[in-house]
Amino acid sequence: MRRFLSLGLLCLLLLSVTVTAQAQTSATVDADDAAALELLEALDVRSYPAKGEAIIAILQSDDERARDWLQSLLDGRLQRADDGRFVVVLDNQGRDWPVADALTGEPLGEMSRRDLDRIGINNNLRNQLRSAIAVVDLYSPDVERRRTSATRLLGEVDEELAEPLGELIAAEDDTQVKRRLTQALAIYQVENGELEGVETLKGSLHPRVRVALSRAANDDDPIIADAANEALVSIEQNIKINRGLETLYFGLSLGSVLVLAAIGLAITFGVMGVINMAHGELIMLGAYTTWMMQQLLPGQPGLALILSIPAGFMVAALAGVAIERGVIQFLKGRPLETLLATFGISLILQQLVRTLISPLNRTVITPEWMSGSLVINDALSLTLNRMFVLGFALVVFAALMLIMRRTRLGLEVRAVTQNRAMARSMGIRATRVDIMTFALGSGVAGLAGVALSQLTNVGPNLGQNYIIDSFMVVVFGGVGNLWGTLVAGLSLGIINQVLEPWAGAVLAKIIVLVFIILFIQKRPRGLFPQKGRAAEG
Amino acid sequence: MTTLQRKTHPRTVARFATALITAAVMGASAQAVAQDDDPIKVGILHSLSGTMAISETVLKDTVEMLIEQQNDAGGLLGRQLEAVVVDPASNWPLFAERARELLAQEEVDVIFGNWTSVSRKAVLPVVEELNGLLFYPVQYEGEESSENVFYTGAAPNQQAIPAVEYLINQVGIERFALVGTDYVYPRTTNRILEAFLKDEHGIADEDIMINYTPFGHSDWQNIVAEIRRFGEEGKPTAVISTVNGDANVPFYTELSNQGIDAADIPVIAFSVGEQELTGIDTGPLVGHLAAWNYFMSVDTDENYDFIDAWIDYTGDEMAVTNDPMEAHYIGFNMWAEAVRKAGTTDVDAVKDAIIGVAVPNLSGGYAAMMPNHHITKPVLIGEIQDNGQFDIVWQTPSTVAGDAWSDYLPGSRDLIADWRKPMECGNFNVVNGSCGGSTAAEEAEAALAE
Structure with a gap:
């Protein structure tokens, strides 16, 4: 299920996150804006793969507004006015919408929807954006963000992420985030034929875990296959209840x-x-x-x-x-x-x-x-x-x-x-x-x-x-x-x-x-x- | 008729014929007089009460607005247009009665109307018997072509098939849950789609789930849970929804509450447009899809003008436009163009003149009337946004001509419709080279019922 993020992207992402922290203070505003405008302009293209690349570029930039841009892009609020300015739409009901400048954040009053062009995204980009935001949020001081991020990463861990993940788990003090990250890492281990992962995943009801185990059950290595099968049987029992x-x-x-x-x-x-x-x-x-x-x-x-x-x-x-x-x-x-x-x-x-x-x-x-549901466990909400x-x-x-x-x-x-x-x-x-x-x-x-x-x-x-x-x-x-x-x-x-x-x-x-x-x-x-x-x- | 003639004296027949001819001549002259000052009557046959009022009321308003605009622009053939509105009250037999009233008593020159397929089937024999003109604006299941009906909505090849191809080719979907309301349109569409998925894309039986629910179904807990499990088995999954009308709100509410996200399991709907979304908080539904031939968010000046006119006409700043409204816009302009071309509102003349007529649609192209009484349309895929609008994520490179008879159903794939002279046949069988009459349609229906 490693659908959305390439290895290279993840690698660069992690780099950029650490760099961002240092670079934020030193960058001057003017140079920033010219560069930022260039980054956003790359998003205003027709082809979705090209937009995907522009998103990666934004992530790699050391701009502190990157996460906000990605979030408003995800929400469909990042738009371009007729005069070429990038704006964030604050409320999109009716014919005229209040907007704010995407670069400065300063409110620009109301604009007609005739004069605005949305930077459109589709479901594939939406997935890519969510995964990208999840990786950034893994380092967020906000526990809620880390929780969402950790759940998102189930089944999406790859080689590059697996390594820092071990350190992150050790440093994490929220039990929920810790458990999720451990599971995420274990799924990666199972996919690579490590028996240790199967042990960790025992008893977990998350569908991504089941998918990983079902695949492992058909593994060439009989030890892994048997262990995965055994784990699956008890999980299925639990799911029936x-x-x-x-x-x-x-x-x-x-x-x-x-x-x-x-x-x-x-x-x-x-x-x-x-x-x-x-x-x-x-x-x-x-x-x-x-x-x-x-x-x-x-x-x-x-x-x-x-x-x-x-x-x-x-x-x-x-x-x-x-x-x-x-x-x-x-x-x-x-x-x-x-x-x-x-x-x-x-x-x-x-x-x-x-x-x-x-x-x-x-x-x-x-x-x-x-709204939403009360989560009892991974199989019942x-x-x-x-x-x-x-x-x-x-x-x-x-x-x-x-x-x-x-x-x-x-x-x-x-x-x-x-x-x-x-x-x-x-x-x-x-x-x-x-x-x-x-x-x-x-x-x-x-x-x-x-x-x-x-x-x-x-x-x-x-x-x-x-x-x-x-x-x-x-x-x-x-x-x-x-x-x-x-x-x-x-x-x-x-x-x-x-x-x-x-x-x-x-x-x-x-x-x-x-x-x-x-x-x-x-x-x-x-x-x-x-x-x-x-x-x- | 033959037995009657045999029994009647020849002289009586002759006298009767003379009387008929005289009447016809007098009628014609009366009509000629009428053409100069009487308004052209446009019948509107949409439910204004009952279950379908939710969808059909706006279509009545649309036609009235178009008539008003036409009158402001000087009318048609120098005559004013007049709307004749009747209310069939979401009652299928009443549709037939009201259609008869429009044609026989009001003597309207054209009818714009119907939403559900079953109401169209009820009206069909009346329109054919009294030789009327009916413009039908809603996407439907195909397998029909009538000399007197013009289908300005999408046939399955203009909506369902391109939508599924988008899911397979662009999104990479491998499993399909076909969920629909239990009546003729979803059943026929799903049958076509099932055949298409299996034959053209080699999708296995276990990767297709089909589920039908009654009209107005409000408890979706189990079905949504089933869809969730169906999608959790590792393959990219999508839901193709032909759920109709009121059942959609509880369906989407349950989807969002059970946390089914469009990025995990997208739902593509064929009956959900801007109008239907006005009853739903779309925040949790962002990214779910719909396939239509028009969206309100289409970025063209024609469309913005249409929207502005509509908002001014309704006086409602938040009024939305949708696909069947565009279909009426196209149908009305085509009819007006054909009347101008024929120089008369006479049904037979308009029927011949309209084939080949092309008028602008709202998405920046042209719609042309084909010989099978279907029109050319672009196919658009839109993703739901949090303001109840759709963002167009994909569209066919050119317009697609409507196909009355599906290529994916046995019994139907050999049929074509062509109402030009000399063929003038709605179900011509290209294999045995004959106009099948009712038998071919019955065969197709029998194949459906299997």
Whole structure:
């Protein structure tokens, strides 16, 4: 996998790094700029191999700005204006962009994108740039940079780098960097048929290690081949376990999405018995609230997301009240009409969003702390956004359980659903309870929307994709039972993810649906049927 | 018809024919009068509601803008143009009804419309029956050529095949994951690509992974993990994505969250353009690829003028342009040029006049209408940038002519389409030298279904 850096380049690189440190102070500014301009001009050519050579030249120069140039080249921000000046684009949204001079760093105001030509790079150059920056960063005082750099070098060590690497490992005091560099060196050793490397790599789950070992397993030397094979067997075992855990996490994550989408419905449909086809659009409203909040608080996506939780709840709850007061209350006890009327409402809401906001998807930014994944080991990492959604679903569920079991509202809701006439004669205002319950269910749908805005499109069709799944979960779990919704959602998620690798996404979905149909045939009241008087509904 | 004639008295037939001729003459004279002052009607058949509204609404706006520009420049043949907009609401059967409405009731002179292949297939018989003109602006799977349809989007040889050759020759990819939405366009394209990879480049079975997902698929965890493992086995790997519409946002989000970097496993998409990227934070996607015939970042004055006009028309400073919009731009100008050449908007005259018409495209070259009703286009490969734009990293040295019938599928490779006289055939079989009619198309479809 030594794809990107030639031996010579690396050698020169290491030299230049040491030279740079000494030369920085002595160079005069004027001579520097002329030379620097020449270096940058070499980048402004059409051919990518020529640009590659220009990058090497920049690395070999003793210019202290080299790393910054390479980084802005990597980010696509290094551009050339019509007057020949090299600039760094600070923000590339819209028609006019603020820029700064690449040589002096001094801001130059805004320039039109018509007048700017980007120094383009492709994926091969991107790889070359990253490897180059990694080698420079190996000597960086910043631990984070050294960590990234060390991971990058796995499988990319060659003869020239192997030698200083030994010294670097000895001098390194960060254990993570040390371990990575040792592995990187070991891969190089394995590739050169040294048994010592195989020993070091035992138990490592990194894919580059596996590739190196699989190659070594076919080595001519039987001792190396056997050792590599042995190491591979235990690694494969370990990977299988990790893969199982990964599937479980995928299942729980999909399940939590299903639970979130369905739990509001479990209240409006399950507890109140209203078939609300506009449930999906209430979810959509929650997601749009998140987008709206991010528009109101530009630059603070995290804060906006947190504020969206109460806001999304309120917006969806108010919409729910409007639907209940405007339509559903007149259709009490007529499920078919309710179904049709709410279906109509769902279409109206969708088109309203299309007309008022846009038929296009809206960008909801994921805050920094929710992007990427939590690395457990080299074979298992859990995506952070989904982990937050999983946690959020459980919190929402717990809060709902508390409301239904421990508050006066919950008590009244249960009383009204069990026996409306009796509850009313006991002095409970059934109409008010209806409104509150519907608002609660709708509000929870809004919360689901806030969470889903982090996983999927925020567009007019968002709700449509979840309405069928929501009904499926509620019916499967047992109408009127919140625990049923939780268990049904999570187990359907896991079943789906276990089936998907060998059946494919389309077939897995069909199998799950068939399974639910058969299950409902056998147990019409779902997983957790309501017992006693509450069962009459 | 034959049984009817046998039963009817000859004199009745004669009288009926006379009446018909009279009507036709009167109609023609009425039309001649109409040509002087009535506007030319341009039908727009794009979904403004439902799932496809996300992509099709901007195309409606594009045609309206082009009409406005044409009118400002004095119209066409001295007449003004008038847009007739209908909404087929992302509903395939409704597309056929709306097309019939446009042609039979509104009597439009030309239709610009459709996005999905299935909607085009629904409209096709109507346009052929009523002898209309349809300009279809979206890249599609090929295997079709109709006398009444002009395909201004890319055929597979103008997008998919050059893209794969770029991956193999320029990037050095040896393993391919073909990921697509489960419907006709991805399935046909992937079938062509699979045959192409195996036959032309000797890629082994185990180095090709094919995966289909339902429309609007939102849970990509497993598939992305599978792609990651597929790419970790030591050979340079790429993903060829024919994932359509809404499913792309969760797909790309999952890719970036699971840390699949474009430099390790690049994803090249055939259905993701600037429009689709407006819903995504593209920071983590830098370097992933798309193959189109136009990008908004194309550095030509024609393109900047088009973008400025579009921004002024929409009033949105951040409005983006994309490939199907350019296809409408080309299609509209070709049609206008053909009308000028023919001196009339009569469908048959325009149909004959348009073949060979060449108009400027937005990437600094010319697009010409070929006899098979497809056009010539350059193929561009772009890498996604952090501002939702594409940086063009490669392009074909010259334009490529669209091929209606793929050379890589059995049953289809012997067919050509040529709508010039005297051939006038959409599926001429060069082996047995006959116009195959429907049988050849069916054979090709049967070969696909295998």
